Amino acid sequence: MSPAHVLAVNIGRPRAVDTGRRTVRTAIWKAPVTGRVAVRGVNLDGDDQADRSVHGGPDKALYAYSIEETRQWQAELGRDLGGAPFGENLTTEGIDVSGALIAERWRIGTTLLEVAQPRLPSFKLGLRLEDPSFVRRFGLASRPGAYLRIIEEGELGAGDEVKVDLASLPDHGVTMRLVSDAILIDQTPIPQVLEAPQLLQSLREWMTERLG
Numbered sequence: 666m667s668p669a670h671v672l673a674v675n676i677g678r679p680r681a682v683d684t685g686r687r688t689v690r691t692a693i694w695k696a697p698v699t700g701r702v703a704v705r706g707v708n709l710d711g712d713d714q715a716d717r718s719v720h721g722g723p724d725k726a727l728y729a730y731s732i733e734e735t736r737q738w739q740a741e742l743g744r745d746l747g748g749a750p751f752g753e754n755l756t757t758e759g760i761d762v763s764g765a766l767i768a769e770r771w772r773i774g775t776t777l778l779e780v781a782q783p784r785l786p787s788f789k790l791g792l793r794l795e796d797p798s799f800v801r802r803f804g805l806a807s808r809p810g811a812y813l814r815i816i817e818e819g820e821l822g823a824g825d826e827v828k829v830d831l832a833s834l835p836d837h838g839v840t841m842r843l844v845s846d847a848i849l850i851d852q853t854p855i856p857q858v859l860e861a862p863q864l865l866q867s868l869r870e871w872m873t874e875r876l877g
Contacts, residue, residue, distance in 0.1 A: 669759035675749035676712035693752035730810035768863035775819030783809035783841040809845040
């Protein structure tokens, strides 16, 4: 079995999309690039977000999604979804992205990236998949993928190994899947999620309020 690796690096720029009711700007349409890509600041070179209040920024610098979960979607939907259907920057193979722990670190190329939070779907995902009902379906499927923050800048490319830093692996057991499920499906796991000291403060505040 080959080691976990990056299958594709995808970038995109904001574009105007007609929803039928209004025109919105989104960068969820991304395409694979060849060669090495610089990772710095809060982004991949050549990539951007239309609204950084909900996408991008230091805690959502890159989005990763596994080809294995994409293939599950394609089998369930009965159609080819094309490249980067979820707007992911990194399409991975051989690693359970949705099962990654909060604050798990990945060495890819010369970069060091840290798992920060799961993807909570917005209506723009429905635009990309041409199905408004898909937003809810995505949330209920427990396949959120992971947003990553940049710990060490560098460069990466398709074919690079994804090396999990086992020496710094958190011991809390709180995965992207568990966080997503606690928000979108069943709030029962919230106390367990709150045990992760690296949980994003905004999510911690939201979950604490839900506990009353």
